[in-house]
Amino acid sequence: MLPDKGWLVEARRVxxxxxDCRPDDEKPSLLVVHNISLxxxxxxxxxxxxxxxxxxxxxxxxxxCRNRSSSCFGPLSDSSRR
Incomplete structure (x- = not known):
């Protein structure tokens, strides 16, 4: 890891x-590894x-997007995270 940034050196960062912002004194408590194909x-x-x-x-x-009139697959909006 990079001690000052918290990123795994070997991982590609996108x-x-x-x-959402995290308070400066809050340490990460969850790592999510996505294993999907698209x-x-x-x-x-x-x-x-x-x-x-x-x-x-x-x-x-x-x-x-299987149908132009339907919702497309994409990131959730802030209001849908609740």
Missing amino acids: PSPHY PPGEFGGPWIDALFTGTIDPDAHPFF
Whole structure:
């Protein structure tokens, strides 16, 4: 780990705009490791990063938005986290 930043050196970091602030004196108590493929069964490519950074193109694959009038698969809004 990087003692001053708290990041695992060997891990690839993809900053996301979807986070909440943590008080400076609060230490992390949970580590989440995502093990997903997107679309299902397809590994690699830009889709996981795009999902977690809010930049996924719903028209790039039918799985991302199966119907133009339906909600697309994407990050939760702040109000839906409650």
